Amino acid sequence: MNLLNLFKVSITAVASNKMRSFLSMLGIIIGVAAVIIMMSIGQGSKESIRKELSTMGTNLLTIRPGADMRGGVRQDPSAMQTLKMADYQRIMQEKKYVTKVSPEVTSAGQVIYGNNNTNSTIYGESPEYLDIKQWVVEEGDCFTEEDVKKAAKVAVVGKTIVTELFGEGADAIGKTIRFKSIPLRIVGVLKSKGYNSWGMDQDNVIIAPYSTVMKRIAAQTFFSSIVCSAITEDLSDTAIEELTQILRENHKLKGDAADDFTIRSQAEMMATMSSTMDTVTLILVVAAAFSLLVAGIGIMNIMLVSVTERTKEIGLRMAVGATGAVISLQFLIESVLISVTGGLLGILVGCSASGFLVPAFGMPSSVPAWSIYVSFLVCVCIGILFGYIPAQKAARMDPIEAIRHE
Amino acid sequence: MAEDKRKVVIELRNVKRYFQVGSETVKALRGVSFKIYEGEFVTIQGTSGSGKSTLLNQLGCLDTPTEGEYILDGISVRSMSKNQRAHLRNRKIGFVFQNYNLLAKTTAVENVELPLMYNNKYNAKQRREAAVKALQAVGLGDRLEHKSNQMSGGQMQRVAIARALVNNPAVLLADEATGNLDTRTSFEMLVLFQELYKKGHTIIFVTHNPEIAEYSSRNINLRDGKIREDTINTNIKSAAEALAALPKPQDD
Numbered sequence: 001m002n003l004l005n006l007f008k009v010s011i012t013a014v015a016s017n018k019m020r021s022f023l024s025m026l027g028i029i030i031g032v033a034a035v036i037i038m039m040s041i042g043q044g045s046k047e048s049i050r051k052e053l054s055t056m057g058t059n060l061l062t063i064r065p066g067a068d069m070r071g072g073v074r075q076d077p078s079a080m081q082t083l084k085m086a087d088y089q090r091i092m093q094e095k096k097y098v099t100k101v102s103p104e105v106t107s108a109g110q111v112i113y114g115n116n117n118t119n120s121t122i123y124g125e126s127p128e129y130l131d132i133k134q135w136v137v138e139e140g141d142c143f144t145e146e147d148v149k150k151a152a153k154v155a156v157v158g159k160t161i162v163t164e165l166f167g168e169g170a171d172a173i174g175k176t177i178r179f180k181s182i183p184l185r186i187v188g189v190l191k192s193k194g195y196n197s198w199g200m201d202q203d204n205v206i207i208a209p210y211s212t213v214m215k216r217i218a219a220q221t222f223f224s225s226i227v228c229s230a231i232t233e234d235l236s237d238t239a240i241e242e243l244t245q246i247l248r249e250n251h252k253l254k255g256d257a258a259d260d261f262t263i264r265s266q267a268e269m270m271a272t273m274s275s276t277m278d279t280v281t282l283i284l285v286v287a288a289a290f291s292l293l294v295a296g297i298g299i300m301n302i303m304l305v306s307v308t309e310r311t312k313e314i315g316l317r318m319a320v321g322a323t324g325a326v327i328s329l330q331f332l333i334e335s336v337l338i339s340v341t342g343g344l345l346g347i348l349v350g351c352s353a354s355g356f357l358v359p360a361f362g363m364p365s366s367v368p369a370w371s372i373y374v375s376f377l378v379c380v381c382i383g384i385l386f387g388y389i390p391a392q393k394a395a396r397m398d399p400i401e402a403i404r405h406e
Numbered sequence: 407m408a409e410d411k412r413k414v415v416i417e418l419r420n421v422k423r424y425f426q427v428g429s430e431t432v433k434a435l436r437g438v439s440f441k442i443y444e445g446e447f448v449t450i451q452g453t454s455g456s457g458k459s460t461l462l463n464q465l466g467c468l469d470t471p472t473e474g475e476y477i478l479d480g481i482s483v484r485s486m487s488k489n490q491r492a493h494l495r496n497r498k499i500g501f502v503f504q505n506y507n508l509l510a511k512t513t514a515v516e517n518v519e520l521p522l523m524y525n526n527k528y529n530a531k532q533r534r535e536a537a538v539k540a541l542q543a544v545g546l547g548d549r550l551e552h553k554s555n556q557m558s559g560g561q562m563q564r565v566a567i568a569r570a571l572v573n574n575p576a577v578l579l580a581d582e583a584t585g586n587l588d589t590r591t592s593f594e595m596l597v598l599f600q601e602l603y604k605k606g607h608t609i610i611f612v613t614h615n616p617e618i619a620e621y622s623s624r625n626i627n628l629r630d631g632k633i634r635e636d637t638i639n640t641n642i643k644s645a646a647e648a649l650a651a652l653p654k655p656q657d658d
Contacts, residue, residue: 002526005523009523012512016510016511312507313509313510315507316503316507316509316520317520317524318492319466319468319495319501320495320496320501320520320521320524320569320573321492321493321495321496321497321521321524321525322492322524323488323489323492323493323524324488324489324492325489326524399468400463400468400469403503403507
């Protein structure tokens with residue numbers, strides 16, 4: 001018997017038991033749909049995080065004091081004072097692969113206007129910072145290099161600060177707020193960035209000249225970090241090398257002495273985030289995959305019933321010349337047919353659910369193409385795996401007994 | 407009759423078949439020998455327990471003898487594997503079973519095509535042609551697409567006979583082929599078998615009913631796993647006449 005005939009026979013058998021076939025397919029449909037939905041949520045979240053990180057600048061490089069050290073004892077990097085004004089100036093002079101640079105000093109605390117107050121973080125930066133982090137000034141202007149030189153008491157604030165201190169939509173330009181009792185005149189309001197995917201309000205921010213924050217608020221002579229942007233994302237690694245060289249020379253680090261700073265790129269951040277998302281997705285998918293296993297057992301069960309029920313048919317087929325192998329193949333094709341049809345329906349359900357239902361719940365979703373191929377393959381495997389035992393049972397029947405079976 | 411000149415289709419040489427049931431050995435066939443020539447219509451007749459079912463399984467290559475030799479159309483069956491016997495059944499034997507054994511929800515023509523499905527020499531078109539021809543031969547040329555549940559017992563058995571004929575077998579093996587049918591339909595079936603006999607088909611008809619022997623050309627009577635009698639019937643009764651002599655049913 002050729003394969004085409006076997007397919008016809010199997011299709012007829014599956015179709016003649018519509019209800020039963022559909023019910024055993026249902027497990028596969030649900031399982032595959034669940035796997036695809038989980039994968040699409042995972043992929044969607046990853047993409048939305050990636051998008052968000054790239055709005056912060058994909059070519060962003062952050063220099064922090066201290067080196068990464070996993071074993072051994074090392075000083076708290078934030079207490080290290082290795083990043084100094086001299087480093088910033090040297091970078092500004094020698095940079096080739098780095099376009100914009102901003103030293104950073106931060107301080108968290110209470111900010112007051114009149115009888116309103118809120119908690120926020122002040123970022124001491126250079127004017128280039130806004131470009132590096134892709135902030136846009138909506139009203140007013142950014143502070144200038146001149147303000148930096150004079151350590152002027154001016155600041156640019158995020159939308160949240162305006163809302164908390166002046167009320168929604170109020171005009172804040174020219175008003176003076178107090179951060180840790182230092183008065184700061186608002187010169188600009190930033191366009192809203194909203195919450196990031198960690199749930200942090202990105203608009204709760206005050207940006208002032210780094211000199212102002214260093215001298216007047218934090219009272220320190222070193223930077224907590226220096227942020228820069230590489231010319232392009234692809235040149236991030238070259239830019240890191242360049243910065244490393246400049247800083248090593250400036251810090252007079254010789255030979256094999258360890259760096260007393262670390263440089264991280266946004267690409268690295270993304271990789272870390274992606275791998276975290278991958279783990280979460282994996283856990284979800286594994287949970288969904290278990291339902292596929294259960295569905296497979298369901299198929300095996302129904303196939304065993306089917307084989308017993310059709311003992312007479314098997315006996316007849318053997319009597320007229322079907323070998324055990326052909327009988328086994330017939331039932332194997334039948335179970336694969338059930339699992340694959342279920343799989344295809346599941347893919348359909350999964351894709352449309354990720355396309356319409358998931359976004360309706362406000363979750364990001366994007367079905368990775370490979371998840372469709374993999375689901376399909378898994379269904380074929382389930383059909384073969386769980387159809388094998390029933391098929392063997394059919395193949396081993398004795399035609400004499402089978403044909404007289406009542 | 408010059409028997410020796412005719413072709414031997416089936417030859418059994420002292421065939422024995424023993425079954426082990428627990429610690430006991432059941433001797434179903436205790437040494438059976440006979441030759442069946444091409445074109446014979448043989449009834450194998452015996453009561454239940456006479457070993458006729460066991461003999462049928464042997465003749466149908468569904469089983470192999472414990473001892474002795476079985477030669478079907480020149481091929482020794484005894485040492486054949488399961489798969490080889492399946493192949494042999496497909497090419498040399500046409501089965502007709504007592505309870506028709508048609509596939510449910512399947513049309514007459516598809517049922518008849520079944521044996522050819524396991525024969526790679528036939529393509530779909532040839533299969534269909536052969537099936538239609540076989541159905542015409544049993545008088546069902548107008549019921550090709552009827553499904554098995556839309557047919558009467560007699561029609562179903564005709565389909566089963568067509569299925570047995572479709573592969574041009576060396577021998578037609580019928581197992582109580584009239585057992586489930588009423589008298590009238592049984593005679594109709596016998597008429598059909600006699601027609602096939604006249605066309606030169608070799609037929610073996612296994613039955614418990616001694617009456618049927620009168621319509622065949624030879625009768626082998628089994629008892630306790632041995633041949634009690636093997637007689638040539640020189641005065642074959644016509645099933646068609648017997649059918650005509652039956653009282654007409656009230657409605658039809």
